[in-house]
Amino acid sequence: MQQELHALREEALQALERAQTSADLAAWRSTYLGKKGKLSQVLRGMGNLSPEERPIVGRLANDIKETLEQAYTERAEAVRQAELAAHLAADAVDVTLPGRRPPLGRLHPSTQVMREIERIFADLGFQVYASREVELDEYNFQLLNIPPHHPAREMQDTFYIERSPDENDVLLRTHTSPGQIHAMREFAAMNPDNPPPVRIMLPGMVYRHEQITPRSDIQFQQVEGLAIGHHITMADLKGTIEYFVRRLFGPERRLRFRASYFPFTEPSAEVDMDCLLCGGEGCRLCKGTGWLEIMGCGMVHPTVLRNGGYDPERYTGYAFGMGPARITMLKYGIEDIRYFWQNDLRFLEQF
Ligand code: 2NL
Secondary structure, eight states: OHHHHHHHHHHHHHHHHHOOSHHHHHHHHHHHTSTTSHHHHHHHGGGGSOTTHHHHHHHHHHHHHHHHHHHHHHHHHHHHHHHHHHHHHHTOOOTTSOOOOOOOOOOOHHHHHHHHHHHHHHHTTOEEOOOOSEEEHHHHTGGGTOOTTOGGGGGSOOOEEEOOTTSOOEEEOSSSHHHHHHHHHHHHHHSTTSOOOEEEEEEEEEEOOOOOBTTBOSEEEEEEEEEEETTOOHHHHHHHHHHHHHHHHOTTOOEEEEEEEETTEEEEEEEEEEOTTTTTSOOTTTTTSSEEEEEEEEEEOHHHHHHTTOOTTTOEEEEEEEOHHHHHHHHHTOOOGGGTTSOOHHHHTTO
């Protein structure tokens, strides 16, 4: 029986050397040291031993058990280390590799230019005012001095949302000017007998039911400015616009104010700037004229002042309007306005 135990010890130690994984180890433990394991089986034969032999065999069995337990503990630690090392090697992260650049969004070119415009006028004391895109005929046309059958309506073909019998249809605003009326009335309501001065900007999307061409889309942004107060003159308008254009396009820019017509201003003017490409010589961009048209403006029509709650006998004002897309096209040499709202990343990623 002693020989049997010695043989079992050798067998167990050899088998333990071959155990490579925690699963192997668990199997080994139950095979040799478990309740129904090989050591227990041998010890079950102890009943047949003589009383002299029994303590000797008992001690030997205990020694072997201890030896195997200790060998198991050592082997288990080695296997655990090997498994951990394998796991770490498989999941290795090289922290010295350069990171992957996260895709970054950017502002739409029109938004960038819109913000530049707002910044410049903000420095002159203008505050930004936001207004609804769905409007009433009354605000989009009538209060701006464009009565129901006025020919000026044909300057702006309209998207109607709901026709109404009393000639006050619901429509998509064709310009940001109705927002100016809302703002004027809000300001005037603060002190109806002495309305406060106004200096506001009105940026936003406008809509026109027109043929889409490289030069005109059915939706585009517009930004308008409005200043109302005592003794505001056309000279204030010209000085303000000159300051604005030189900050946006450079201090060497020359301007030209050309008489024009808008129903809501009198007098009205179109503003031209010397051509960015040829400096006035005449080229493809300015179509040989040397000038680029960049905005419209004028002194607020007395009727419009009155409609906004301002007495035209006591107040005057100027207003101007421009399309940021047009400014952006001139700034970057973009040839087709339809790129602006097609959301093609190949276009947008260039800004
Ligand atoms: C253009 C020209 C303009 C205005 C907009 C305006 C608003 C009020 C009263 C008077 Cl409430 N005028 N706005 C005036 C002149 C020109 O826009 O070419 N826009 C793209």
